Amino acid sequence: MSDVRKIVIQDPKKRTSREEEIFQILHDVQDAEFDIDIVDMGLIYGVHFDDKKQSVIVDMTFTSMSCPAMDFMSDDVVERLISEKDIKDVSINVVWDPPWNQEMLSQDGVKGLNDWGVIKWV
Amino acid sequence: MFNLKEESFVENRLKEDKYIEEISMMSPKYLDGIKKILTVSADTELVSAPAYYLAAKDAPTTNAFISAMGIIQDELGHAHIAYRLMEDLGINKEEFIYERDPKSFRYPYAFDVPLVTWTELAVANAFYDRAGFVLLDDVFGNTTFGPWKRALVKVGKEEGFHLRHGETWMKKLVKDPVGKERLQKALDWMFPLTVEWFGLPDSLKTQNIQLEYGFKGQSNDQLRQTWMSTAVPLAESLGLKVPAHYCENKKKYVLEYPFPCKFDAQEKKWLFNEGEIPWIEPNSDGYSVMKRWKKRGEMNDEFVEILQKGHKQVCQMLER
Numbered sequence: 001m002s003d004v005r006k007i008v009i010q011d012p013k014k015r016t017s018r019e020e021e022i023f024q025i026l027h028d029v030q031d032a033e034f035d036i037d038i039v040d041m042g043l044i045y046g047v048h049f050d051d052k053k054q055s056v057i058v059d060m061t062f063t064s065m066s067c068p069a070m071d072f073m074s075d076d077v078v079e080r081l082i083s084e085k086d087i088k089d090v091s092i093n094v095v096w097d098p099p100w101n102q103e104m105l106s107q108d109g110v111k112g113l114n115d116w117g118v119i120k121w122v
Numbered sequence: 123m124f125n126l127k128e129e130s131f132v133e134n135r136l137k138e139d140k141y142i143e144e145i146s147m148m149s150p151k152y153l154d155g156i157k158k159i160l161t162v163s164a165d166t167e168l169v170s171a172p173a174y175y176l177a178a179k180d181a182p183t184t185n186a187f188i189s190a191m192g193i194i195q196d197e198l199g200h201a202h203i204a205y206r207l208m209e210d211l212g213i214n215k216e217e218f219i220y221e222r223d224p225k226s227f228r229y230p231y232a233f234d235v236p237l238v239t240w241t242e243l244a245v246a247n248a249f250y251d252r253a254g255f256v257l258l259d260d261v262f263g264n265t266t267f268g269p270w271k272r273a274l275v276k277v278g279k280e281e282g283f284h285l286r287h288g289e290t291w292m293k294k295l296v297k298d299p300v301g302k303e304r305l306q307k308a309l310d311w312m313f314p315l316t317v318e319w320f321g322l323p324d325s326l327k328t329q330n331i332q333l334e335y336g337f338k339g340q341s342n343d344q345l346r347q348t349w350m351s352t353a354v355p356l357a358e359s360l361g362l363k364v365p366a367h368y369c370e371n372k373k374k375y376v377l378e379y380p381f382p383c384k385f386d387a388q389e390k391k392w393l394f395n396e397g398e399i400p401w402i403e404p405n406s407d408g409y410s411v412m413k414r415w416k417k418r419g420e421m422n423d424e425f426v427e428i429l430q431k432g433h434k435q436v437c438q439m440l441e442r
Contacts, residue, residue: 017160033283068192071185072290117275 009098010046010059019047022056022081029076032069036112038077042104045095055089056081061100070094124212126150136336141268145211155331156267157211158228159338163261164204165340166254167228168219170197171235172425177243189287191241193251196280203273210269224426225418232315234419235387241295245308247288249316249353255281256349257320257338266338289356296360304364311390313364316353318382318411320346326401350375365394382411388417 015023026044027037038044038060046059058077061069078090102119113119124145132149135142135181142148171194177192209215212438217373230253259283262274295301324343332338340348350366354375357364365378380398385391 032286033279064189066192068189069287070187071183072287075290075294116279 008045009104015047016049016114018051018086019049020080022049022084022087023047026058026077026078026081029073032067032073034116034118036109036116038073040106040109040112043073043108044106049087051086053089054086055091056087057091057093059093059095062097063100065096067088126153126308132335136266141271142266148173148211151331152335153211155335155337156238156270156274157208157213159261159332160204160208160211160270162228163172163383164201164208164226167197167201167204168429169227169229169233169425170194170254171201171432172428173237173421174243174246177237177239177246180238180240180241180243186240186291190222193247193287194243195286196284198281200277200280203277203417204270207267207269208272212406216433220430223417224423227422227426230319231415231419232319233425234421235311235315235390236421239304239308240291241304242308242312244288244295245305245312247284248292248318248356249288249312251281251288252353253316253319253349255285260338260340260345264336266336292356293302293362296362305360308356309362309364311385312380312382313353313357313366316349316387316394317346317377320349322401347374365376370415384409385414 012020012023023039023044026047027039029038030036031038031041031043034041041063043061043063044058045061046095048057048060049055051111058081060074060077062073074094077092081087081090105113110119124417127147127149129149129151132142132147132152142152143190145153163171170361172350174190174194174197178187178194181187205213205219208218228251232250237243258274258277262271263279265271265274289407292305297307321342324341327342330341333341341364354364354366354368366375367378368374369376379392379394380396382399382401383397384393384399386393399405400410402410414438
């Protein structure tokens with residue numbers, strides 16, 4: 001059984017420098033359908049790096065519980081992070097509360113979805 | 123009845139790089155041509171739903187099943203888009219979908235061969251959806267029928283997701299020796315079947331209205347090359363064998379088997395060693411590709427019945 005942690009969206013100021021780097025690295029992982037990455041999509045709630053264990057826990061959500069791309073976006077996150085020299089283990093902690101909403105998109109995410117004609121942000 | 127335009131009206135409009143927006147701007151020839159290409163697109167998307175569902179039942183996890191069902195839902199949506207456009211061209215959508223004879227559905231023969239395993243679904247997403255993507259991307263870039271072009275924005279994004287699903291699962295499965303063996307077995311029959319997907323070679327095409335009227339931009343042989351330009355590297359990157367390679371001298375992909383050739387649908391096996399067969403007129407043994415396509419395969423009746431059954435049942439119930 002894993003520890004039950006209360007999930008909140010991580011305050012960027014509380015990330016260590018390596019956690020911030022890992023967070024930024026996740027810009028390399030694309031959304032399943034749209035040409036924007038999962039960080040700009042607002043799917044990454046937190047990154048927790050343990051340098052002694054060389055492990056990362058990624059708090060991640062999806063736009064809906066029936067998202068058809070949950071598995072392979074999770075796999076893409078693991079595949080990208082495990083390629084880092086100081087990371088040997090990656091766990092995805094799927095988070096449903098707080099639920100994702102459009103306000104979690106970054107400015108680049110909003111622009112990306114606007115460009116793709118998915119949302120009209122007023 | 124619609125009042126159609128003279129041929130010269132369509133020709134002038136296309137010369138001015140203007141789209142054909144509705145039936146009142148079409149000539150009889152344009153209308154006939156656009157209906158034909160939309161029928162193939164709509165029927166292909168629709169029949170892919172039961173074809174994929176058969177294999178989706180083999181999903182290894184609930185999440186994987188959700189992914190497959192998401193793809194199937196997309197395909198039904200794509201079919202609906204094309205049938206809806208046809209409705210504006212004077213087709214009775216309900217009759218067209220629910221009362222047509224299975225043999226008159228116009229989709230690639232590949233879907234008449236059952237996909238029964240998760241591995242086969244992964245390869246279908248990577249190969250068949252790639253074929254669909256290549257065809258529709260070409261239509262998107264070149265079609266002169268405005269409403270279809272606009273509708274394809276959504277379709278293209280979703281087909282991209284289907285491709286990625288197939289590729290991701292192929293990458294996962296290939297890591298295991300048994301998985302790799304299964305993938306190779308699937309590729310052995312599904313690769314040549316997708317090569318066939320693009321239809322008659324250019325040398326045998328008697329009319330090119332689809333190109334002349336800009337319903338699409340690339341010829342069948344060009345589309346086949348476009349498909350191979352990503353399908354072959356995908357297989358090679360995973361250490362899987364496909365009977366095709368890029369020829370530096372010819373500057374194109376070449377097939378390493380007699381094309382076209384006989385296919386044993388029951389065994390899911392290509393009979394490469396029996397040599398090339400004709401595309402259209404049957405040879406002395408009675409074989410041709412067109413004959414196989416027209417006869418359709420074992421799943422044709424079953425899939426169309428699945429698609430029509432519910433509608434017929436409800437109609438009968440309401441008539442009581």
